[in-house]
Structures are given as C-alpha cells and as structure tokens.
Amino acid sequence: MNSNISMRMKKKSLSFIAVMSVMIGMGMLVGCSSVDNPSSGGITPEKADLVVYGKVFTSEGNQVVEAFAVKDGKYVYVGDKAGAEAFVEEGKTEVVDYSGKGLVMPGCGNGHAHYTLGYAIQSVGTVIGYEDSPERFLKEIVPAAVKKAKDNDAKAIFGQGWNLMTFEHNMPTRQQLDAICSDIPIYFADEEGHKGLANTLALVNAGIMKADGTVLKKEIRGGEIGFAADGTPNGFLSEQAGTYTRSFLDNENLFSIDIAKATMESVQKHLLSEGYTMYVDGYSTYFFNENIFKAAQQIDQAGDLHIVLGLTTELDSWMDMEKVLDKAADAKKYASTRVKPNWLKIFVDGTVEPGTGFVEPLYPDGHQGVVLWTEEELTDITRKANEKGVTVHTHVMGNKGVNRIVNAYINGGNDEMRNTLVHVHSVYPEDYKRMADHNIYVTEGMLWHHFSNDKQELLKAGYVPKGMEDKSYPMKSYFDHGIVMSSHSDFPALSGSPDDPFGIMEVAVTGVYYPEQAKPWWPEELLTREQALTALTINVAKQMFIEKERGSISTGKYADFLLVTKDVLTCPENEIHEAKTAATYFEGKKVFSM
Numbered sequence: 001m002n003s004n005i006s007m008r009m010k011k012k013s014l015s016f017i018a019v020m021s022v023m024i025g026m027g028m029l030v031g032c033s034s035v036d037n038p039s040s041g042g043i044t045p046e047k048a049d050l051v052v053y054g055k056v057f058t059s060e061g062n063q064v065v066e067a068f069a070v071k072d073g074k075y076v077y078v079g080d081k082a083g084a085e086a087f088v089e090e091g092k093t094e095v096v097d098y099s100g101k102g103l104v105m106p107g108c109g110n111g112h113a114h115y116t117l118g119y120a121i122q123s124v125g126t127v128i129g130y131e132d133s134p135e136r137f138l139k140e141i142v143p144a145a146v147k148k149a150k151d152n153d154a155k156a157i158f159g160q161g162w163n164l165m166t167f168e169h170n171m172p173t174r175q176q177l178d179a180i181c182s183d184i185p186i187y188f189a190d191e192e193g194h195k196g197l198a199n200t201l202a203l204v205n206a207g208i209m210k211a212d213g214t215v216l217k218k219e220i221r222g223g224e225i226g227f228a229a230d231g232t233p234n235g236f237l238s239e240q241a242g243t244y245t246r247s248f249l250d251n252e253n254l255f256s257i258d259i260a261k262a263t264m265e266s267v268q269k270h271l272l273s274e275g276y277t278m279y280v281d282g283y284s285t286y287f288f289n290e291n292i293f294k295a296a297q298q299i300d301q302a303g304d305l306h307i308v309l310g311l312t313t314e315l316d317s318w319m320d321m322e323k324v325l326d327k328a329a330d331a332k333k334y335a336s337t338r339v340k341p342n343w344l345k346i347f348v349d350g351t352v353e354p355g356t357g358f359v360e361p362l363y364p365d366g367h368q369g370v371v372l373w374t375e376e377e378l379t380d381i382t383r384k385a386n387e388k389g390v391t392v393h394t395h396v397m398g399n400k401g402v403n404r405i406v407n408a409y410i411n412g413g414n415d416e417m418r419n420t421l422v423h424v425h426s427v428y429p430e431d432y433k434r435m436a437d438h439n440i441y442v443t444e445g446m447l448w449h450h451f452s453n454d455k456q457e458l459l460k461a462g463y464v465p466k467g468m469e470d471k472s473y474p475m476k477s478y479f480d481h482g483i484v485m486s487s488h489s490d491f492p493a494l495s496g497s498p499d500d501p502f503g504i505m506e507v508a509v510t511g512v513y514y515p516e517q518a519k520p521w522w523p524e525e526l527l528t529r530e531q532a533l534t535a536l537t538i539n540v541a542k543q544m545f546i547e548k549e550r551g552s553i554s555t556g557k558y559a560d561f562l563l564v565t566k567d568v569l570t571c572p573e574n575e576i577h578e579a580k581t582a583a584t585y586f587e588g589k590k591v592f593s594m
Contacts, residue, residue, distance in 0.1 A: 047089035054098030057105045059537040059552035062530045070559040073587035103567045107277030107560035108501040109540025111443030111486035115267040118492035124254045128161030134170040146181040155250040160189040174200050174235030192493045196242035198235050206245040220244045222317030222372035239370045243316050255287035260295035272592040274500040275581035277560040278540050280310035293334045305338045306591040312345040317372040329388040344385045348396040352425040357398030364462040378408035386414040399426040415439040432481040443486045446508040447497040448473050452516040476525045486539040506576035508532040559588040
C-alpha cells in the first residue's frame with residue numbers, strides 16, 4: 001500500500017476515534033448503554049409503568065438478570081436492580097418485587113395443540129375418558145350423548161377421547177351404535193383424533209354405504225374404512241377416512257360463530273392460567289368452516305385477545321388442493337398483531353405406536369403405516385403454499401415420512417418460510433443436517449418423552465418397528481444439530497401426559513412423568529433445563545415469526561412474562577412439575593393471577 005494513503009487512513013481512524021470519544025463523553029450516544037444501564041450514561045431515563053425485580057430468565061442466550069422495566073407494554077430496560085430503580089417514579093410506577101419467590105421468565109408458547117376442539121367438544125359434544133371401557137362407552141356414554149343431542153335438537157352426535165389400546169379387542173360396531181341411535185349421525189373420534197367410530201347414518205350421509213349395506217366406497221384416499229366379515233363397513237375409520245366422514249356432519253351448527261367465540265374465550269382463559277401467551281392452533285378448520293378465524297378477529301378488535309394466536313387451514317388428501325391453498329392464502333385477511341393465520345396444515349402419515357406411521361423397517365407383522373401423499377405431491381404443495389406466503393405445518397411421525405417431507409421442503413420450498421415438522425417420532429440420522437441446512441423447524445411433543453414401565457415392556461415386545469423399541473420423540477438431537485425446536489402439547493391428545501409448561505419441562509429434563517414412577521425414557525435425548533425453557537419460549541416465537549417482538553425478555557419487545565412459584569432452574573428435577581404460574585402478563589398488563 002502507498003505510504004501516503006496509509007498515513008491518511010491512520011489519521012482518519014484516529015480522528016474518528018477522537019470524535020466518538022467526545023460524543024460518548026457528551027452523552028450523545030444513547031443506545032444500549034444508556035437504556036440498559038442508565039446509571040452509567042448520565043441520561044435521565046423515561047419513567048416506567050411497571051418495574052419487576054427478581055431472578056429473571058430472559059431466554060436470551062440463557063441470560064439471568066435482576067430486573068426489568070416496562071413502558072407502554074414493552075420492555076425499556078433489562079439488567080440489574082440498580083439500573084431498574086432509575087425508571088421508578090414514586091406513586092406512579094407499579095413495582096413488583098418477586099425476589100426470592102421463584103422465577104420470572106418470558107411467557108410460554110405452545111407450538112401445536114387443539115384447544116379449540118377440546119373446548120368445543122365440551123359444549124357441542126361428549127368427552128370420553130382415557131380409561132373408559134367399550135362397555136361403559138356403549139351403556140352410559142353414547143346414550144347420554146344421544147339424550148343431550150335430542151334435548152338440544154342437535155343434528156349430529158359428536159365426541160372424542162376413546163383409547164385404542166383399551167378398545168381394540170372389543171371395538172364397538174356401527175350396528176351397536178345404531179341400536180342406541182339410528183336417526184341422528186354419530187361420530188366419536190379417539191383421543192388422538194386419528195380414528196373414529198360412526199353409525200350407519202353417518203356412513204350413509206358420507207356416501208360410503210347405502211342403508212341396506214351396499215358398499216359405495218371401499219377406501220378414502222389417505223385413510224382406511226373398516227369392514228366386517230360380511231363385507232360391509234363396521235363403523236371403524238382411520239386417518240383421512242375419519243375426516244372425510246366428519247365433513248358430512250352438520251358442522252355449521254356444531255361450531256357456529258357464537259360457539260366459536262365462547263370457545264376461544266375459554267381457550268384463552270385456560271392458556272393464560274398455565275402461562276401460555278403464544279399458541280398455534282393445529283387444526284383451525286376442524287369443523288370445516290372459518291368461524292374460529294372470525295371469532296379471534298372479533299375478540300382482538302374488541303381488545304380482549306391476550307395471547308398471540310396462530311391459525312391453520314387444513315388440507316386433507318381427499319380435498320381439492322388448489323381450493324384449499326387459495327383458502328389458506330385468503331385467511332390472511334384475519335391477520336393482526338395478535339392473530340397470525342399463516343399456516344397450511346397437512347398430514348404425511350399417522351402415528352407410530354398404533355401402527356399407522358410411515359416407517360422403516362416395517363412393523364413386526366409386516367405391514368406399513370398410512371401414507372397420504374407422494375413426494376411429488378408434497379413438493380408441489382410446499383412450492384405453491386410458500387409462493388402464496390403460507391408456511392407448511394406438517395404432521396409427520398415415522399422416519400420414512402420425515403425423509404419424504406424433508407425432501408419436499410428442500411426441493412419445493414423457500415427456506416425463509418420456516419416450514420415445520422410436527423410431532424416427529426423418529427428421524428434418519430442424515431436428515432438432521434439437511435433440516436438444519438434448510439431452516440426446517442420442528443415442534444415436538446416434549447411431554448411424550450416418557451412411558452410407564454409396562455408400556456416400555458410392551459414396546460420392547462414388538463409393538464413398534466425393530467430399532468424403535470427404546471426410542472421415541474427426539475429432542476436433544478435438534479439442539480445438537482442447530483435445528484429450531486419448539487414445544488407443543490397437542491391437547492387434548494395428551495396420552496396421559498401433562499399439559500402445563502412445567503410438567504412438560506420436567507418430562508423433557510428427566511424422561512419421567514412423575515405419577516408413573518417409571519424408568520427414564522431414552523435418556524440420550526433429554527434436555528437441559530435451559531434448553532427446555534428455550535423450546536417453550538423463544539423457539540415458539542421463532543416458529544411463529546414473532547421473535548423480534550416476543551418470546552424473550554429484551555428491550556423493545558412486548559412485555560409478555562410470567563411470575564413462577566418455583567425456581568425451575570435450580571429446584572430438584574423431580575419438583576419442576578410443582579411449579580405453577582402465579583401471574584401472567586401480556587403486553588405489560590396482568591391478565592391472570594392465582
């Protein structure tokens with residue numbers, strides 16, 4: 001380099017440093033230092049509406065601080081207690097001193113669940129207990145559901161909750177349901193929502209059979225219709241055969257706009273009580289209408305929505321793909337700061353343990369699970385959805401299914417769209433890196449990382465494909481490979497698992513659900529406490545594209561946070577589940593307290 005040029009560059013650098021030093025000395029730079037540590041910058045900070053002291057887990061690189069200040073619903077300071085004190089205006093600033101009482105942390109998120117369905121059933125249908133037997137189902141539950149329907153002049157009888165493992169050796173038939181009620185269509189989904197029981201009228205209305213037993217459809221794409229020894233449908237439906245049959249129920253009356261609003265209000269109350277301030281509803285068109293979208297918009301416009309709500313439009317394999325894609329894109333008309341109708345929900349397969357996952361190797365009896373789409377179709381769906389600004393949110397369980405949808409995301413998708421895998425029971429090792437390289441997200445059921453001792457033995461006895469006997473839903477592998485993994489509960493498909501964030505956190509950390517007193521499940525995949533909290537907070541915000549606004553305690557973000565009754569970072573691992581949400585704050589306002 002020319003020596004004269006070099007000298008001029010050095011002089012410019014020295015001059016720039018001198019000017020910067022003067023500016024700092026004059027207090028002209030008012031960035032992070034003056035906001036996050038006002039006592040050192042000589043600037044009088046803006047007074048806050050709320051100041052909170054305590055042990056604060058920020059979800060920003062596992063940082064723990066002493067305090068924060070909130071103004072107009074957003075964090076204006078995060079740091080030490082001395083710095084926060086400068087934001088207090090005597091008599092005007094609310095001060096919450098939570099020191100020594102537990103933990104302060106960001107509001108939690110639930111990356112996929114079905115609370116709208118779970119609460120809708122309570123008003124429009126019947127909830128079946130996980131332990132209820134087929135005998136009780138037929139003698140007590142169905143007759144009570146029929147009476148409720150007829151008393152309310154309902155045009156469909158609907159319910160959910162029966163357990164396949166309890167029912168499979170004595171499965172109720174359509175004829176048994178007909179004996180209880182034959183003049184109103186009946187549909188009862190199992191606790192996972194992947195199987196159903198229907199009476200004859202429901203099957204007739206769906207065009208599967210005639211009333212005299214004549215078979216009209218032997219299969220529904222992506223699903224299975226059960227048949228009796230006489231060759232007629234027996235009333236058992238799995239996967240997309242169930243959703244197809246449900247579509248012929250009187251869904252507008254089952255889930256009207258008024259019912260949707262009441263349901264959404266109940267859902268919000270539940271979520272806030274457990275510490276959730278972000279939530280993706282995994283099947284927002286369950287009743288084949290947009291009433292939950294309309295209800296959310298109306299509640300938000302009234303100023304009464306205190307969560308960020310993600311909404312999904314479902315595409316099933318028997319539906320018209322182009323029409324549903326247009327519908328998913330059109331749903332953006334309901335969008336707001338708190339309502340995010342950004343996702344297309346699809347299924348690749350069923351579930352691994354009951355035998356409908358798309359897996360390799362095959363199940364012990366030699367069968368393969370249910371497969372809904374070819375790879376070419378999944379690639380086409382992904383491309384078209386992403387081009388419309390819609391993110392694909394895919395239920396997938398088996399390793400072969402994961403490989404297929406990962407291929408589709410890579411070959412058809414836009415990496416910036418954060419296309420997401422939901423549930424994910426098993427993954428080929430080589431697919432982890434591919435997922436990381438293409439910004440593919442996962443929302444995982446951390447609460448399912450446990451089994452009772454007897455169920456562990458059942459799996460080892462050959463209930464699942466070889467090699468999966470002591471494995472299930474991975475967690476640590478995602479963190480190891482740099483994949484963004486969020487937590488979900490899939491409520492009400494809980495399978496005897498906890499729903500609240502701290503029950504979920506304990507399972508993720510220990511591999512044990514405390515009532516079972518079982519051996520830890522798949523310990524190689526357990527998370528640290530910080531990783532579990534990351535999956536419950538900032539990673540859900542990333543999944544929802546709102547990490548610049550929410551998901552951690554950081555200046556400039558909305559002040560969505562919790563006061564937790566226990567310090568879940570340091571308490572004994574088997575006591576994490578005892579933690580409760582003492583208070584939930586949304587945009588700086590308390591929206592729940594014990």
